[in-house]
Amino acid sequence: MYAPLLSNRYLRSRVIPLIAVAAVALCVALVIIVVSVMSGFLEMVRQAGRQLNGDVIISYPINGIPGYERLAERLEAMPEVSAVAPLVDGWGLLRMPYPDGDEKAMETVQFWAVEPESFDRVTGFLGTLHWTPVTDGLRRTLGSRDFRRDLEESIGNDELATLVDEAAVLRTMEPDRAGALVPRPGTVLGLHVSKANRRQEDGSVRPVTGHRSGSWWMPRFEVILSTLPPRTNLASPQAENVRLRVVNEFRTGLYMIDETRIIIPLEEGQRIMHLDAQALVDPVTGQPTGLTEPKRATQLLIRAAPGIHADALKPLVEATYDAYREAFIAERNNAAFAPPTRGVGLVVQTWREQQARFIEPVEKERELMRTLFSLIYLVTAGLVLAIFWAIVHEKTRDIGVLRSVGASRAGICWIFLRYGFQIGVLGAIAGLGLGALIVRNINAIHGAMGHPPIWLGVFLGIAAIGSAVIAAWRSRGGALLPLVLGGTVALALGGLAAGVFWVRFVVGGIQIWDPAVYYFSTIPNQLDPVACISTMIGAVIFSVLGAFFPAASAADIDPVRALRYE
Amino acid sequence: MNEPLLEARDLHKTYRLGRVDVPVLHGASLRVVAGEWVAVLGASGSGKSTLLHLLGNLDQPDRGGGTIHFRGRPLDALVRWEGDRYRNRSVGFVFQFYHLLPELTVLENAMLPALVGVTRLRWWRERAAIMRRAQDTLESFGLGHRLRHRPSELSGGERQRVAIARALANSPPVLLADEPTGNLDARTGAGILDLLADRHRAGLTIVMVTHDLTIAARADRVVHLVDGRVDEASASAVS
Numbered sequence: 001m002y003a004p005l006l007s008n009r010y011l012r013s014r015v016i017p018l019i020a021v022a023a024v025a026l027c028v029a030l031v032i033i034v035v036s037v038m039s040g041f042l043e044m045v046r047q048a049g050r051q052l053n054g055d056v057i058i059s060y061p062i063n064g065i066p067g068y069e070r071l072a073e074r075l076e077a078m079p080e081v082s083a084v085a086p087l088v089d090g091w092g093l094l095r096m097p098y099p100d101g102d103e104k105a106m107e108t109v110q111f112w113a114v115e116p117e118s119f120d121r122v123t124g125f126l127g128t129l130h131w132t133p134v135t136d137g138l139r140r141t142l143g144s145r146d147f148r149r150d151l152e153e154s155i156g157n158d159e160l161a162t163l164v165d166e167a168a169v170l171r172t173m174e175p176d177r178a179g180a181l182v183p184r185p186g187t188v189l190g191l192h193v194s195k196a197n198r199r200q201e202d203g204s205v206r207p208v209t210g211h212r213s214g215s216w217w218m219p220r221f222e223v224i225l226s227t228l229p230p231r232t233n234l235a236s237p238q239a240e241n242v243r244l245r246v247v248n249e250f251r252t253g254l255y256m257i258d259e260t261r262i263i264i265p266l267e268e269g270q271r272i273m274h275l276d277a278q279a280l281v282d283p284v285t286g287q288p289t290g291l292t293e294p295k296r297a298t299q300l301l302i303r304a305a306p307g308i309h310a311d312a313l314k315p316l317v318e319a320t321y322d323a324y325r326e327a328f329i330a331e332r333n334n335a336a337f338a339p340p341t342r343g344v345g346l347v348v349q350t351w352r353e354q355q356a357r358f359i360e361p362v363e364k365e366r367e368l369m370r371t372l373f374s375l376i377y378l379v380t381a382g383l384v385l386a387i388f389w390a391i392v393h394e395k396t397r398d399i400g401v402l403r404s405v406g407a408s409r410a411g412i413c414w415i416f417l418r419y420g421f422q423i424g425v426l427g428a429i430a431g432l433g434l435g436a437l438i439v440r441n442i443n444a445i446h447g448a449m450g451h452p453p454i455w456l457g458v459f460l461g462i463a464a465i466g467s468a469v470i471a472a473w474r475s476r477g478g479a480l481l482p483l484v485l486g487g488t489v490a491l492a493l494g495g496l497a498a499g500v501f502w503v504r505f506v507v508g509g510i511q512i513w514d515p516a517v518y519y520f521s522t523i524p525n526q527l528d529p530v531a532c533i534s535t536m537i538g539a540v541i542f543s544v545l546g547a548f549f550p551a552a553s554a555a556d557i558d559p560v561r562a563l564r565y566e
Numbered sequence: 567m568n569e570p571l572l573e574a575r576d577l578h579k580t581y582r583l584g585r586v587d588v589p590v591l592h593g594a595s596l597r598v599v600a601g602e603w604v605a606v607l608g609a610s611g612s613g614k615s616t617l618l619h620l621l622g623n624l625d626q627p628d629r630g631g632g633t634i635h636f637r638g639r640p641l642d643a644l645v646r647w648e649g650d651r652y653r654n655r656s657v658g659f660v661f662q663f664y665h666l667l668p669e670l671t672v673l674e675n676a677m678l679p680a681l682v683g684v685t686r687l688r689w690w691r692e693r694a695a696i697m698r699r700a701q702d703t704l705e706s707f708g709l710g711h712r713l714r715h716r717p718s719e720l721s722g723g724e725r726q727r728v729a730i731a732r733a734l735a736n737s738p739p740v741l742l743a744d745e746p747t748g749n750l751d752a753r754t755g756a757g758i759l760d761l762l763a764d765r766h767r768a769g770l771t772i773v774m775v776t777h778d779l780t781i782a783a784r785a786d787r788v789v790h791l792v793d794g795r796v797d798e799a800s801a802s803a804v805s
Contacts, residue, residue: 001681001682001684001685001686001688001689002678002681002682005670005674005681006667006669006670009669009670010669013669397665398667400665401665401666401667401678402667402678402682403624403653404622404624404653404659404665405653405654405659405678405679405682405732405735406650406651406652406653406654406655406679406682406683407650407682408646408647408650409646411682558625559624559625560616560619560624560625563624563661563665
């Protein structure tokens, strides 16, 4: 009964165990932060990979899958499939509307030509649109400098709703020369395709001003997409162009997508890539052959029905494709324009397989980080061991007293093991709290580190001067310790203050998490529950292990020597 | 002749300091009958404290270096948990420097042997009685107003009274006191001896080591420890 009383009392009445608790907490927080960010990063990669590509993808680049519509129908008829979206993808140059004058900027883009309705059913595309009506719920999440606040006032929510509607059909109605409204193809750009969109400190995006009529806010501007279709009968390929009205911009959060991808109507993509339906002519006579080359799509994105795993769906899709191919050939009675055999250019992949080159290195990195940072458990054990060794040394006489009143060796050992357990538990809980606090606010912390507020620099500077003055005052009698302590604190605070001013006034702000490098525009801020629990358990185990040696040493103390211990 | 409560026969004890063997006791014998107050008088370094530690089973004689019997049972026959139980129930130690645990209150220090001797279940069942007993003892020692205080807030005399209360927590038949007044002024020391005398009158057996003849004179019997042996010739019944 004495062990809980003493271990509790030792914990509360001393500073050293609090240092041990703080050390364990820092170790736990460090591991939780690193692994949570890595896990969050991996999860974002996986989510984005699955969200943006569907569960299973049939792809046949450049030449495309002929008659894909009937394949899509077959696939959609499967109970395991909830939606299918055909698309044509390719790379091109996008002539931007900026800057003023004739020398316009060009951006290299990946275009995805889609049917917006089916594409939305597979990828939730409309949910990624950035320029949407500002609802009360959205308004609460917007930063003070978010451009959508300005838009709500300047053009109103009705106009913003029109942008969403137009994005849903990738089309806008514009008057022709006669004044009649005619449809024009629209495009939705990734939010970072336009280099006029600048990321703000609060994470929002704001177009730069400079255009003669205001800012370079992309919707309503016209862009021209140019590409070189590789599928051509001509000796030298000719560039294809399409004028597109920007109807909205999207933000997936995956920076490399938002920076390069644009969404255009499927028929425009088929046209510029030469994948549209074409009546074939005899190359010798120049007469129509009566055959029509069917429309093609380079990819079919397939979303599984709820509860169906991509791995389970893939073989079903493969079987459906094979059946479709056989039916296609049988119907036409020849293999002209037949869909290709699987495995020869045409592949069926799960989203994970398609993204494997990207996901697997990230998974390996996470495990590497987890392993490396797990070494911190040894630091925890070492810290607890060192601190407990000092505590046991200091408590030698108490141990002698306890033995004199009948405490067993096991009882003495148990006091310190329990003490180590308590330190581990408290440190793990405090570490979880600290880790959660940092992970949850990691983007704000990142922002503050990259653009630290000036008041913080002033505050740190004043604190540094205050520390120096107090140190000088306390050591006026010649004492060295206050001078060393105060001087160290003053130097540390002064260094931080100097860092703040340097970042603000010399560098002009730094970007630690570069979205161009880390793919995502924000740092993952979700705690990894598995990492939290395993780290906490590890910290407790290693705290107890660290306490084990001093505890055993305490149990072995000769009570007679202990009672004589000065 | 009364059967001895505690009997040491031909005790030998040698300590090793570095490479040197230092014999402390060589052939010390002592018989203590129930209800007796024996003072062991000796010069500094004569082995008084060592004798007390052996009697209290805090230490063991050299191999083949004599035996100690408590109520006729040899202490060296006790297994480890029995030895712990002997220290917890059968003897109470009082030290010159009090040796109170600084993190515990006066009441908790006084309850310490009781806390060591009970399981958690028994503690919850008997804690009221245990606390009452420790509190009564402390109140009878004039420390009723100090129950929640820490040892650092007490005077030397108060600390030693708490140490005696602790030694008596489990009502052991034998109290082993090692220079109990050695760190106190004469007046306070006399108060402590009065307190021990009260308990002795109530039937407590006391073995007290001291180097002070006037303090030893309070005991029923004084034995001299000279060169690691009890000098039987000098043994004298005081009362």
